Amino acid sequence: MKTNDKRALVSSILGSGLDDMNVMFLSFSLSSIITDLNLSGAAAGWIGTITNLGMLLGGLVFGVLADRYNKFNVFKITVLIFSLATGFIYFVNHLYMLYLLRFIAGIGVGGEYGVAFSIMAGIVPKNKLGRIASLNGIIGQVGSITAAILAAVIAPALGWRGLFLFGFLPVLLILWAHFSIDSETILERDAEDQVIIEQDKPKIKELFAEPETRRLTISLMIMATVQIAGYFGMMNWLPTMMQQQLGISVSDSSQWMIATILGMSLGMFVFGQLFDQMGPRKSFGLFLFSSAISVYLFTLVNTPWMIIIGGAIVGFFVNGMFTGYAAVTTLLYPQRIRTIANNTILNVGRAVGGFSSVIIGKILESSGVPMVMLFLASLYLISLVTMLSIPDFKSKNYAPLIQSAEY
Numbered sequence: 001m002k003t004n005d006k007r008a009l010v011s012s013i014l015g016s017g018l019d020d021m022n023v024m025f026l027s028f029s030l031s032s033i034i035t036d037l038n039l040s041g042a043a044a045g046w047i048g049t050i051t052n053l054g055m056l057l058g059g060l061v062f063g064v065l066a067d068r069y070n071k072f073n074v075f076k077i078t079v080l081i082f083s084l085a086t087g088f089i090y091f092v093n094h095l096y097m098l099y100l101l102r103f104i105a106g107i108g109v110g111g112e113y114g115v116a117f118s119i120m121a122g123i124v125p126k127n128k129l130g131r132i133a134s135l136n137g138i139i140g141q142v143g144s145i146t147a148a149i150l151a152a153v154i155a156p157a158l159g160w161r162g163l164f165l166f167g168f169l170p171v172l173l174i175l176w177a178h179f180s181i182d183s184e185t186i187l188e189r190d191a192e193d194q195v196i197i198e199q200d201k202p203k204i205k206e207l208f209a210e211p212e213t214r215r216l217t218i219s220l221m222i223m224a225t226v227q228i229a230g231y232f233g234m235m236n237w238l239p240t241m242m243q244q245q246l247g248i249s250v251s252d253s254s255q256w257m258i259a260t261i262l263g264m265s266l267g268m269f270v271f272g273q274l275f276d277q278m279g280p281r282k283s284f285g286l287f288l289f290s291s292a293i294s295v296y297l298f299t300l301v302n303t304p305w306m307i308i309i310g311g312a313i314v315g316f317f318v319n320g321m322f323t324g325y326a327a328v329t330t331l332l333y334p335q336r337i338r339t340i341a342n343n344t345i346l347n348v349g350r351a352v353g354g355f356s357s358v359i360i361g362k363i364l365e366s367s368g369v370p371m372v373m374l375f376l377a378s379l380y381l382i383s384l385v386t387m388l389s390i391p392d393f394k395s396k397n398y399a400p401l402i403q404s405a406e407y
Contacts (some may be wrong), residue, residue, distance in 0.1 A: 004182050005123050008072060011177045011328040012116040013139050016077050017169040019109045025167065026051070026102070027257070029160035033110040036160065037095050041361035046298030048285030050099050051229070052347075052354025054106025060204060062111025063225035063324060066118060066339040067229030075115045079170050082108025086167025105167075110350065114343030117326040121338065129327040134272025135238065137323035141265040147228075148257045204338045204344055216332065217345065219390050223284075224325055224349025226383035228317050256311050263312030267320020280328045281393040287321040288387060292380035294318070296322050299373045304393035318380075328393075 026033075026047060032045045066074040071276040080204045085105035094099045117136065124132045147163075154163050155156065257351040267287070294314045301310040326342055358374075363372050387393060 007177075007181045008183075009123050011173060011181065011261070013136050014077065014173055015112055015116050016136050017139035017143035018079070018173060019082055019112050019143070020140035021103065021147045022082055022167050022170070023109060024147035025086065025151075025163050026142045027165055028147060029155065032155065032160040033098070037063065037098075039095065041365050042358055043095065043295050045361035047098060047102055047360035048357035049208075049354045051106040051109075052350040054349035055110030055354075056105035056106075056347040058107035058110030058112075059114060059343035059350075061107075063340040063343030064202065064204065065116040067337060070183055071115055071119050072124075072177075072181065072337065075112065075119060076174050076177055076183075078108045078111035078115060080108070080174050081105070082112065083167055083170035084122075084281045086164055089167065090161045091346075092161070106168075110347045111343065113346060114326070115386055116338045117342055118339040121247070121330045122335075126331065127207045129330060130272040130275030130324065132272075133275075133323035133327040134268040137268040137272075137319075137328075138265045141268070141319075144261045145258055148261065154276055186270040195240075202340055204340055206337050207344060209353070216390065217341070219350075219386050220325065220329060220345045221348045222386045223383045224346050225353040226349075226386075227322055227325065228346075228353030229379055231322065231406060237345045239329050250379045259308040260311035263315030264319040264322075267316035267318075268323050270316075271320040271324060275324050275327060279393070280298070280324060281387070282322060284321055284387050284393065285384065288380050288384040290317040290378045291321075292384070295373055295380065298375040299370045318344075328379040338406065351389035 062074055062078055082105045084103045089101050120132055133235055139388055150166055207217045271283055294317050298310045299315050301307050327341050330344055360372050365373060
């Protein structure tokens with residue numbers, strides 16, 4: 001692998017880690033934001049939902065731009081957007097300004113994910129996509145752990161606004177990437193491919209052009225929606241649930257979050273290995289069923305140690321399979337629309353699944369924690385049924401649904 005490609009791979013993975021760190025700042029500051037701005041549960045839930053709507057817009061726009069033009073240049077723009085928008089939240093003193101900045105940050109995050117993974121997929125062998133996807137996810141969890149540590153250290157001293165100042169950190173990555181990496185030599189297309197793309201530019205509608213393509217795209221969107229609903233529901237609301245209903249401090253909830261994130265990281269590592277060895281059907285099936293069971297059983301925890309252990313187990317299954325979506329989408333769609341497919345599928349899931357923040361806020365206010373966990377467990381069973389209906393998931397040979405010269 002060329003030095004330039006190695007640097008591009010590292011920067012793409014680090015970009016994912018930093019966007020997870022920025023997104024997780026909301027989880028650790030949500031209860032403080034609710035108190036400071038005097039918000040209802042539903043109004044607070046809209047912060048996460050609006051972020052996800054921004055992710056949808058960013059995913060659609062930057063997915064198309066990345067497949068048409070230079071992916072790495074597009075990647076740098078997306079990181080810069082979410083970094084600046086997150087950092088400027090430090091100056092927020094009104095709910096609607098917070099909504100606006102989170103929406104803009106969401107645009108950057110939504111664009112970054114699929115673009116970054118497309119860069120990775122163009123560099124690493126296809127039989128290692130599950131593992132590189134898991135590494136990418138694990139680095140993302142390192143970003144989440146960093147957010148948890150910063151929350152425990154910074155929030156007590158500088159308040160929740162001080163935490164968001166660290167959103168400016170990814171700007172340093174962009175400066176390094178700009179001056180150290182030659183973006184023109186990454187994922188070079190041959191002259192024939194470039195002419196074809198210029199004459200027939202990749203479009204989002206190609207994901208729905210044929211009945212089989214449409215079925216696969218919609219099925220993956222449903223699964224991604226469940227994945228995001230469960231993840232954001234847990235990570236945005238569970239710390240707040242424990243702080244308010246179990247009397248746990250922000251510092252204690254940060255310890256729970258770190259244990260949960262460590263469980264997620266281990267789950268991603270295991271899932272990546274299983275994905276490459278067993279194929280998507282068995283690996284997704286195992287993790288979806290286990291997610292439904294573990295989320296529901298979490299309602300039984302009632303001691304600090306049970307909370308930590310239970311959080312790690314839930315995290316292992318609930319988010320362990322997250323990285324598989326990028327891998328399977330990359331393998332089932334051709335290169336010309338690879339970024340479009342990844343960004344569209346994931347960010348539709350984010351936009352729709354993001355409403356779980358609002359729904360969970362309402363359920364929590366009316367029915368309590370057990371009903372929230374029952375709601376989440378039911379979602380994973382819906383995803384399991386959807387996954388079993390996808391014929392392309394039957395084999396680990398990853399025969400692409402859409403044939404192209406690449407395959």
